[in-house]
Amino acid sequence: MTKVILGGGLSGLSAAYYLSKVNHQKIVLLEAANRLGGWIKSEINENGVIFEQGPRTIRPSGIHGINTLDLIEELNLSSDIRPILSSNPAAKNRMVYANGELHTLPNSIGSLFKVQKPFSKPLFLWLLGDITAKVKIVNDESIYDFTKRRFGIEIADYLISPLIRGICAGNAKEISVKFLMKNLFEYEQKYGSICKGIFNNIFVKKEPLVRKPLATRAKVERWNVYTFNNGIETLTKALELNIKSNNIDIHKNVFVNKIQFKDNSAVIETSNGNSYCCEHIISSIGAKDLASLLKDEHPELATMLNRIKTVTVGVVNLEFQGNQLGEPGFGFLVPPSETPSILGVIYDSCQHPYDNTVLTVMMGGYWFKELFGDNPSNEFLLNIALKDIQNILKIQTPPLRYKVQILKDCIPQYVVGHESNLSSIDNYIKNNSLPLSLCGSSYHGVGINDVIISAKNAVNNSIY
Ligand SMILES: Cc1cc2nc3c(=O)[nH]c(=O)nc-3n(C[C@H](O)[C@H](O)[C@H](O)COP(=O)(O)OP(=O)(O)OC[C@H]3O[C@@H](n4cnc5c(N)ncnc54)[C@H](O)[C@@H]3O)c2cc1C
Known part of the structure; x- marks a missing residue:
């Protein structure tokens, strides 16, 4: 019988990858958009500059970091990685903007x-x-x-x-x-x-971490974070190729409307009028999106899923002529008590060898509506981003190129009580014997490493 994966972002693609390694039954992946990758999107312009819409760096540390490096190695992407070493200013110099100035945060014992x-x-x-x-x-x-x-x-x-x-x-x-x-x-x-x-x-013995060659290299070379030469989308594109070659049935432009559970199986209804009967669902879509699919049959579960709120982020990618950054660094963050409307700025050109200055300005989040209203135009966000950049980084020239995107409901918020809400969700699924496993950024971590491991765990959970 079929297993169906809902959503083809990084976690859905990872779930398909791990499932194809252990499961030889039919696997179907349903994605609402016309492309796979979800929030991961790297656009390379005619100048060779990458504008990352979503994530741009990955941490190599810890069990979750090692798991991602293992996946990258299995996908033969090791030579595409661009590491940022701990000694590099792009890793060391992390700044905050406070009291009208940029300050480098303490970054050494001294x-x-x-x-x-x-x-x-x-x-x-x-x-x-x-x-x-x-x-x-x-x-x-x-x-x-x-x-x-x-x-x-x-x-x-x-x-x-x-x-x-x-x-x-x-x-x-x-x-x-x-x-x-x-x-x-x-x-x-x-x-x-x-x-x-x-x-x-201090004296509690910890299990030593097992590292394959790429993870060992990351440790020996002291990577702080890493990206890919052609952007983070390298990873989701390689996953897509891999799962296609493993005969996973991928359907894009298919929005899942409704799920019904019946006698240890599930029926999925989609926007194109098709329905899929399957033995297990791995849902990688956001908790709120999942809630709307099962609210009629399982209102209690939908209420718990709806407690996991999200925020909207404005992302403004900018390219300026020449090197206009005084001090190289990872970028800076702005505390909420300060006047600029932006959340922070990432210095992309310190992570890639560009001649020009490339920055990404993050805007809104929890404060999006309060600062920019319900439906701000891209131009409105661009002007605010440019004004703040001008004031803080003293960049006076207009950008050569830019891109503005409003990523609606893109980051889940783990508010006080999140962990106990997750336990209630797990208990509900177990107690009602629903053939459903959850992965993705709504539950056990919002970063790339977290969602990949969540997919691996969901797959293990789906194999009874
Ligand atoms: C601006 C931004 C910057 C970030 N920066 C970093 C970073 O630098 N490092 C890092 O580690 N992490 C970062 N993250 C987090 C990282 O991008 C996410 O953890 C990851 O992309 C989430 O993947 P996902 O598959 O869980 O979700 P998504 O990418 O949201 O994928 C879910 C998919 O499900 C589809 N879908 C939804 N509903 C339905 C439906 N009803 N039917 C069919 N399909 C549906 C969607 O179209 C989407 O493709 C960032 C995130 C954002 C937004």
């Missing part, structure tokens, strides 16, 4: 002991605040409140708030501490402070 603006005292003194901070026993809390409580307000304002804007375009005052600092939060809850937790876990 810099932790110096007063470095925008902080009013050395970072290590803020971090030491953890030793005397009072414990608060809670199930979950916002990452802003947690870091403010344990380390002080400047860490919450200048480090964590901009970081959360950079990772998920979200508001640190609403995002769960477990999104980024689950371990540290659990140390506090279990041992009374993060320092005590770290000390108690």
